[in-house]
Amino acid sequence: VATNGSESIYTDSGVTLFQDTPRTVSFTPTLTLVDGMNGGAVSVDGVPITGANSPMPIQSGALAGYAALRDTLAPEYQAQLDQIAGGLINTFAESDQSAAPTLPSLPGLFTTPGATSLPLMSATTGLGAAIEVNPNVDPSQGGNPNLLRDGGISDPGNPAYTYNATGAASYTGRIQQLLGQIVATQSFDPSAGLDSSANLTDYANASVSWLQAENQQASDASSYQNALATQANSALSNATGVNLDAEMTNMLNLENSYASTAKLLTTVNSMFSSLLQAA
Amino acid sequence: MIAVGANFVSTNYLANSLVGPVMQAQSQLTNAMTEESTGQYANLGLQLGDQSGYELSLKEQVGQLQTLTTGNSVVSTGLSTAQSALSAIQKSAQTTLDNLTAWTPAGDSGPSLQNMGQSALESLIASANTTSGDQYVFGGINSASAPMADYSSTPASAAKTAIDQAFQTTFGVLPSDPGAANISASAMQSFLSGPFAALFQGASWSADWSSALSVNTSAEIAPGQTVTTSTNANQPGFQQLAQAYAMLTEFGGSALSGDARQAVATAASSLVSQGVDSMINVQAELGSTESAVTNANSSMSSQLTILQGQIGNLDAVNATATAAQISSLTNQIQMAYELTSRLQQLNLAQYLPIP
Numbered sequence: 001v002a003t004n005g006s007e008s009i010y011t012d013s014g015v016t017l018f019q020d021t022p023r024t025v026s027f028t029p030t031l032t033l034v035d036g037m038n039g040g041a042v043s044v045d046g047v048p049i050t051g052a053n054s055p056m057p058i059q060s061g062a063l064a065g066y067a068a069l070r071d072t073l074a075p076e077y078q079a080q081l082d083q084i085a086g087g088l089i090n091t092f093a094e095s096d097q098s099a100a101p102t103l104p105s106l107p108g109l110f111t112t113p114g115a116t117s118l119p120l121m122s123a124t125t126g127l128g129a130a131i132e133v134n135p136n137v138d139p140s141q142g143g144n145p146n147l148l149r150d151g152g153i154s155d156p157g158n159p160a161y162t163y164n165a166t167g168a169a170s171y172t173g174r175i176q177q178l179l180g181q182i183v184a185t186q187s188f189d190p191s192a193g194l195d196s197s198a199n200l201t202d203y204a205n206a207s208v209s210w211l212q213a214e215n216q217q218a219s220d221a222s223s224y225q226n227a228l229a230t231q232a233n234s235a236l237s238n239a240t241g242v243n244l245d246a247e248m249t250n251m252l253n254l255e256n257s258y259a260s261t262a263k264l265l266t267t268v269n270s271m272f273s274s275l276l277q278a279a
Numbered sequence: 280m281i282a283v284g285a286n287f288v289s290t291n292y293l294a295n296s297l298v299g300p301v302m303q304a305q306s307q308l309t310n311a312m313t314e315e316s317t318g319q320y321a322n323l324g325l326q327l328g329d330q331s332g333y334e335l336s337l338k339e340q341v342g343q344l345q346t347l348t349t350g351n352s353v354v355s356t357g358l359s360t361a362q363s364a365l366s367a368i369q370k371s372a373q374t375t376l377d378n379l380t381a382w383t384p385a386g387d388s389g390p391s392l393q394n395m396g397q398s399a400l401e402s403l404i405a406s407a408n409t410t411s412g413d414q415y416v417f418g419g420i421n422s423a424s425a426p427m428a429d430y431s432s433t434p435a436s437a438a439k440t441a442i443d444q445a446f447q448t449t450f451g452v453l454p455s456d457p458g459a460a461n462i463s464a465s466a467m468q469s470f471l472s473g474p475f476a477a478l479f480q481g482a483s484w485s486a487d488w489s490s491a492l493s494v495n496t497s498a499e500i501a502p503g504q505t506v507t508t509s510t511n512a513n514q515p516g517f518q519q520l521a522q523a524y525a526m527l528t529e530f531g532g533s534a535l536s537g538d539a540r541q542a543v544a545t546a547a548s549s550l551v552s553q554g555v556d557s558m559i560n561v562q563a564e565l566g567s568t569e570s571a572v573t574n575a576n577s578s579m580s581s582q583l584t585i586l587q588g589q590i591g592n593l594d595a596v597n598a599t600a601t602a603a604q605i606s607s608l609t610n611q612i613q614m615a616y617e618l619t620s621r622l623q624q625l626n627l628a629q630y631l632p633i634p
């Protein structure tokens with residue numbers, strides 16, 4: 001509130017929302033958001049107030065919360081899920097079992113539709129959504145589940161990827177190798193915000209920990225803000241509201257003074273009439 | 280004008296002041312009731328925060344240990360089946376050995392040597408084809424097919440054909456041919472230790488007798504502990520016993536001379552006693568695996584207890600504390616309702632006489 005009585009409203013970062021006239025709050029929606037792409041920013045008066053390019057980003061409130069979720073938290077979690085998916089595909093990869101290996105390793109049990117090579121851990125964007133169980137091993141899609149034991153999921157027609165050459169029923173070498181690979185340390189892209197070198201299960205656990213820690217933090221912040229709002233509300237109500245009892249007392253006072261004034265007038269009136277009758 | 284000070288309370292605030300606490304208490308009450316009925320925190324992730332990953336890894340370990348324990352019971356069943364089959368083989372070998380020691384060519388007018396061999400060979404093959412579940416326990420990793428084929432089948436088995444052929448190549452006649460009576464004991468001896476013995480080793484053994492693979496099955500019985508969990512019908516014990524029983528079956532008939540049959544019986548009894556020794560070794564190996572499995576199970580079960588206790592420390596709520604919380608919350612809410620209705624009564628207008 002300025003000295004001349006005019007009122008202005010600013011965001012917590014200092015962008016004007018109202019001064020003389022209301023300012024336009026705008027947002028350009030992105031119709032299709034592909035993996036790894038950031039959505040548009042919310043602008044006030046042409047100045048972006050959310051997103052990485054904002055000169056004056058807002059710090060709290062619903063808009064800031066939604067924007068943080070959309071621009072920071074969700075993409076980071078997505079990156080972690082993509083890394084987990086990539087790690088999973090690489091863990092279950094099949095290598096050339098020939099005496100002199102020449103063929104590249106291929107995705108085994110887990111793959112993505114149409115994959116012809118293993119994903120690079122630095123380029124896993126969108127893997128989390130695309131990962132699937134290889135149809136070659138999925139009985140509901142006409143696959144052969146024995147390939148999980150024998151290997152050769154990646155290319156059933158090519159004996160180079162078959163680990164169990166004799167087809168023996170109790171061959172456990174491949175499965176034991178896979179179990180070992182799951183707990184083997186592998187490298188992850190550090191840009192996902194977690195350890196860059198861990199085993200697959202530890203990495204997935206760390207991702208859950210990260211998410212729940214954010215959850216806890218947000219919940220704490222929210223209950224603090226709630227308490228603040230309740231306090232402010234009671235202060236406001238006390239500052240601008242009235243107490244009915246006090247008002248009632250006032251009214252009774254007024255009534256009484258009105259009544260006594262009236263009584264006084266009546267008395268004066270009767271005094272005059274007595275005087276006039278005596279004359 | 281009324282002074283607005285620290286003691287001033289607006290009627291609006293007075294009337295609404297309890298709404299917030301009541302709503303808070305109600306939401307706490309629903310949480311507490313969920314916790315009371317499930318025994319776990321209502322919102323586990325929120326409660327544990329960055330400990331969630333630790334909780335998950337503990338649960339993972341529990342799952343792994345439980346899976347291994349289940350798997351171990353399959354392994355144990357397979358092992359004890361194999362042990363009892365080996366005992367049966369050993370027992371029949373012992374019986375054959377006793378009979379062979381008592382046997383003399385002079386006392387045998389009929390095919391008793393041959394019968395002895397036949398029944399022992401049949402019982403050996405039957406024991407070697409023992410299954411546990413639908414797995415052949417002596418098949419090595421090739422557990423889906425019977426390790427030893429029937430010997431006395433029609434048409435003649437590969438093993439019998441190979442023996443007949445070897446005999447004919449050496450002596451020019453079949454064992455059942457009356458001409459075989461001319462074979463001397465020393466010729467018989469050198470045949471048995473030469474061409475005949477070769478049929479029970481290496482490629483001939485795999486081709487004619489056993490479809491087992493020499494690679495044994497292995498299984499992880501505890502985290503990081505992989506042991507060999509079976510044996511296979513390519514062990515020397517099986518070969519020696521099969522060799523002894525086959526020579527009794529084929530050459531124990533009365534077509535051969537007494538001396539030659541004595542040579543057969545002597546060679547057979549030495550092979551059987553070797554076979555018994557080999558079988559004891561195999562049994563000892565399986566026995567040590569069995570005890571490893573038992574040890575792994577007991578150590579995993581104590582680990583499970585520790586882990587489950589740890590998980591309980593993280594995610595379980597104290598039932599008594601929750602029950603107390605529920606009753607105190609209920610009281611609190613009731614009190615708030617009571618106060619709200621009292622506050623509504625607390626109004627100066629109520630106390631003024633209506634003119």
